[in-house]
Amino acid sequence: MRKVVIGLEVHCELKSNSKIFSSAKNGFSDIPNSNVSVVDMGMPGILPVVNKEAVRNSIKMALAMNCMVPDYLTFERKNYFYPDLPKGYQITQFKHPIGTNGYVMIDVNGEDKKILIHDTHLEEDTASMDHYNDYSLLDYNRCGVPLLETVTEPCINSADEAVAFLEGLRSIFLYTDTSYARSDKGQIRCDVNVSLMEENATELGTRVEIKNINSFSGVKEAIISEVARQNEVLDNGGEIVQETRRYDESTNKTYTMRSKEDAIDYRYFTDPNLPPIKIDKEWVEEIKSEIPKLHNERFRIYTKEYNINTKDAYTIVKDKKVSDFYEECVNLLNEPVLISNWLTGDVMKYLNRESLTIEEAKLNPIMLTDMIKMVIQGKINGKQAKEVLEKMLDTGKDANTLVNELGMTQISDEGEIRQIILSVLAENKNLIDDYKAGKKVFDYIVGLVMKTTRGKANPIISAKVLKEELEKYL
Numbered sequence: 001m002r003k004v005v006i007g008l009e010v011h012c013e014l015k016s017n018s019k020i021f022s023s024a025k026n027g028f029s030d031i032p033n034s035n036v037s038v039v040d041m042g043m044p045g046i047l048p049v050v051n052k053e054a055v056r057n058s059i060k061m062a063l064a065m066n067c068m069v070p071d072y073l074t075f076e077r078k079n080y081f082y083p084d085l086p087k088g089y090q091i092t093q094f095k096h097p098i099g100t101n102g103y104v105m106i107d108v109n110g111e112d113k114k115i116l117i118h119d120t121h122l123e124e125d126t127a128s129m130d131h132y133n134d135y136s137l138l139d140y141n142r143c144g145v146p147l148l149e150t151v152t153e154p155c156i157n158s159a160d161e162a163v164a165f166l167e168g169l170r171s172i173f174l175y176t177d178t179s180y181a182r183s184d185k186g187q188i189r190c191d192v193n194v195s196l197m198e199e200n201a202t203e204l205g206t207r208v209e210i211k212n213i214n215s216f217s218g219v220k221e222a223i224i225s226e227v228a229r230q231n232e233v234l235d236n237g238g239e240i241v242q243e244t245r246r247y248d249e250s251t252n253k254t255y256t257m258r259s260k261e262d263a264i265d266y267r268y269f270t271d272p273n274l275p276p277i278k279i280d281k282e283w284v285e286e287i288k289s290e291i292p293k294l295h296n297e298r299f300r301i302y303t304k305e306y307n308i309n310t311k312d313a314y315t316i317v318k319d320k321k322v323s324d325f326y327e328e329c330v331n332l333l334n335e336p337v338l339i340s341n342w343l344t345g346d347v348m349k350y351l352n353r354e355s356l357t358i359e360e361a362k363l364n365p366i367m368l369t370d371m372i373k374m375v376i377q378g379k380i381n382g383k384q385a386k387e388v389l390e391k392m393l394d395t396g397k398d399a400n401t402l403v404n405e406l407g408m409t410q411i412s413d414e415g416e417i418r419q420i421i422l423s424v425l426a427e428n429k430n431l432i433d434d435y436k437a438g439k440k441v442f443d444y445i446v447g448l449v450m451k452t453t454r455g456k457a458n459p460i461i462s463a464k465v466l467k468e469e470l471e472k473y474l
C-alpha cells in the first residue's frame with residue numbers, strides 16, 4: 001500500500017462592496033459585463049487602489065487559520081495570457097502574503113488532525129467563461145472580485161481528510177462572515193495536488209496537479225480516481241510525470257492538460273502601481289477581537305461540557321446562525337441538553353419542512369426557552385409542548401399566550417388530581433375489581449383521567465396518586 005499525499009490550493013471569493021482594485025460592484029448580476037470598470041479591464045493608464053475591506057477580511061481569515069500576519073504586504077504581478085484576464089497579468093501576492101505558517105484543526109471520523117497552512121494570499125479573480133461549440137462567451141463581472149487563495153502543506157493523506165479540511169475551511173469563512181463560500185455559485189474552488197509514496201520512502205513522490213474543481217464531492221472523486229490511476233501506473237512499472245490534469249465529472253477521470261515542460265514562467269514582479277501596505281499591529285488586534293468562537297471550539301464545548309451527542313452538536317455548529325440561537329437559549333436557561341433536543345428535533349423538522357432558515361422562523365430564543373421552562377415546571381406536558389411549539393412557529397405568538405389560548409395549563413395540584421381520580425374510580429367500580437383480579441387496567445385508568453381533564457392532568461402526578469389509591473384495595 002502506497003501512502004497518499006495531498007496538498008490543496010483553495011480559492012474563495014471574499015465579501016466586499018466593491019472589487020479589490022476598483023470601485024465596480026462585487027456582486028452577482030444577471031446582466032453580463034455590467035459590474036466592470038476600466039481598472040478591471042486593465043485599460044492603459046489605469047491605477048488600482050486596494051480595497052481595505054478585502055484586506056481586513058483576509059487578515060481575519062489569516063488569523064482564524066492561526067497564520068502569522070506580516071508587518072507589510074506587497075502585491076505582485078503574475079504574467080500570463082488568457083482571455084479571462086484582460087490585463088495580461090493577475091495581481092496577486094507572492095513575496096509578502098497576508099498569512100503564513102498557520103494551521104486548521106479538522107475532525108476526520110472522530111479523530112483530530114492538524115492541517116498545516118503554507119500561506120494564504122489575496123488576489124483578483126478572473127472573468128468567467130462559457131464555452132460553446134465554436135465560440136465562448138466572457139463575463140467580466142467576476143474580473144477583480146477579491147479572492148483569497150489558501151495553500152496547504154502536503155500533509156493531507158486521504159480524500160476524506162481533504163473534504164473534512166474543505167468543510168472546515170468553508171465553515172471558518174462563514175463563521176468569520178468573510179465569504180458566502182457557495183460552491184454552487186463557484187465562489188469556492190480548489191486545485192488538488194496528489195502524489196504517492198512507497199511505504200518506506202523518505203521523499204515525497206512526483207505530484208500531479210488537478211485544476212479548478214468546483215465541488216467538494218468533485219474533489220473527493222477526483223482524488224480517488226487519480227490515486228487509482230497513479231497506483232496503476234506504478235504497479236505496471238511506469239513513472240508518474242509531473243503535470244497538470246483536469247477532472248471530468250461525467251467520466252470520473254482526470255485528463256492531461258499540460259506537462260512540466262510546458263509550465264508557464266509567470267515572471268512575478270512587484271506591481272509598480274501598488275506600494276507596500278503597512279499592517280498596523282493595533283488593527284490586527286482589533287480584527288482578532290472580532291473573530292467569534294469558531295465551529296471547532298463550539299463543537300468541543302457542546303460535546304465535552306454540555307454532553308450533547310456528536311450528531312446533534314454537529315447539526316448545531318453546521319450553521320452559525322443556529323449555533324448563535326442555541327447559545328442564546330443556553331444563556332437564558334441552563335438546560336443545554338433539553339434545548340438541544342428541542343432545537344435539533346422539532347424546531348429543525350419544522351424548518352426543513354417549511355424550507356426556512358432559523359432567522360426567517362417566527363421563533364426567538366426567549367420563546368423557545370419559555371416553553372421549555374413550562375415543561376420543566378410541569379405546566380404543560382411534552383405532548384402539549386409539541387403543539388405549542390408548532391403554533392409558536394406558525395404564528396410567532398409566545399408560549400404563555402398560546403397555552404392560555406389553547407386552554408392547556410396542566411393540573412399539577414396533587415389534591416385536585418386525587419379528587420378527579422376518586423370520582424373516576426367511583427364511576428368505574430368494575431375497573432377496581434379488574435385491578436384486584438390482576439388485570440392490566442392501570443394505563444387505561446390514567447387514560448380516563450386524561451380524558452376527563454382533557455389532557456390537563458400532570459401524567460406523572462396522576463400515575464403516582466392513582467397507584468396510591470388503587471393499592472388501598474389490595
Ligand code: ADP
Binds near residue numbers: 151154
Ligand atoms: P507551485 O508553486 O508550483 O504550485 P508548491 O510547491 O507551492 O508548487 O505547491 C503547491 C501545492 O502542491 C501545495 O498545496 C503543496 O502542498 C502541494 N504539493 C507540493 N508537493 C507535493 C507532493 N509531492 N504531493 C502532493 N502535494 C504536493
Ligand code: MG
Binds near residue numbers: 009
Ligand atoms: Mg500552484
